[in-house]
Amino acid sequence: MRNNLGHSEGAVNLENINHARLEPYISTARLATYSNFFAPADKVELFGCYLWSKEVAAAFFPLLQVLEVTLRNAIHNEASQRLGSYWFDHVATRSRNRMTMGQQRNVAHFTQSIADARQKIRRDLRLPNNSPVSADRIIANLTFGFWTNLFSAAYDVNRNPNALWPVLLRPVFPQAPQGHRDRAKIQQKLLAIKTFRNKAFHHEPIWNIGRPAKVEDAIQKLLNTHDDILDIVNWISLDGGDLIEKAGYSSTVKRVCSLEHLNYLKRPGENDKPISRVKRELRSIVRRPNQTTQITINNRKFGKIHGR
Structure with a gap:
């Protein structure tokens, strides 16, 4: 504990770390990003900012996992009821001449992802090349990028019984408020979260998305991302949002994404008791x-x- 109640003995002391030896393994160029933005007073504060970024990413992982699992299962469940368990083999798209190049790439990525998932499962299970693979196994092997790409306009086909959107928007997002149950708006949120997720999973600084002008702006952007994730989970399932809150995932993000926590890591132990x-x-x-x-x-x- 800290503040009024102090901190336990044995708190991390970054002053005892050999920063010169660590720097080559993190890379001078990456640390320069932190130095230029946070303007640390010394190496201790610099590495504190770096560790803060790591803690922020770690705090978001459970939320991102809940979002990914909730989203994919909601789409799979509703699409299966309407189109059958292997809905992804015959889902409708717009005609090629009505798609942009970007939308055509979305469809090509979709087809390749399904083929790759089938092949990987057969390889892992040592099955013959033409062996059937269960739909649930295929769904579990698809990436978050696959699910965000499904919100491309290529899959928005009015009055087609094999289309995903707009007919499945209400079943997949039953709690979305009026005006937000919109494929394009949901896609915009999901693409921003995907960019955030990819940076986090590739160990890139996630606080600098959108080029914030100051630390407070960076923290506010992180908190906005937290709100966007929670919004989508709640739109799909209030129980999923409840899990995020009651498991402490949300409060952890808010605690870590704060000036107070950043300053503590910049000068760890300074006010400890x-x-x-x-x-x-x-x-x-x-x-x-x-x-x-x-x-x-x-x-x-x-x-x-x-x-x-």
Whole structure:
């Protein structure tokens, strides 16, 4: 714990790390990105900013995983009911002459992804080349990029019984508010999240998407991304959103994506107190007659202690 309650003994001390030896493995060019934006006072603060970025990415992983699993299962379940378990083998698209080059690439990526998934499963299970593969196995092997590409206009075909959109928008996103249950708007959100996800999974700084002008702007962008992920999950399933909240995934993102946490990592241990001292202070507070002391952690009210 920190702030009023201090930090436990053995907190990380970046001053004891050999920064010169670490730098080549992170790369001077990458660290320069942090140096130019955060303007750290020294190497300790620089590496603190770098570790903050790592913690931010780690905090988002559970949310991204819940989003990906929720999205793919919602689409697969609804498409299967309408088109059959192997819906992806005969899903309708716009005619080629009505698609842009980008939309044609989306369709080509779709077809290749299904073929690659089948081949990989057969290879992993040591099956003959023409052996049937279960639809569920294929779905589990498709990437997040596959699912975001499904929101391309190429799959938006009015009055076609084998089309995904717009007919499946309501079944897949039953909780989406009026005006947001729109394929193009959902695609825009998902593409932004995919860019964010790819940067996180490839160990790139995710705080600099959109070239923020200052640290506060970068943090606000991260919190906006958190809100977008939570929005889409809730539009599909309120239970999925409830899981994110109750499992602490959402509160972890908000705690890490803060100036307070960034500053702590820049100067770790600066305001820490050993547990022994914290215990003494707590005993002193408890002994104060007729007094109530507010306890805060990370600038959030945690509870109250009433004196005897």
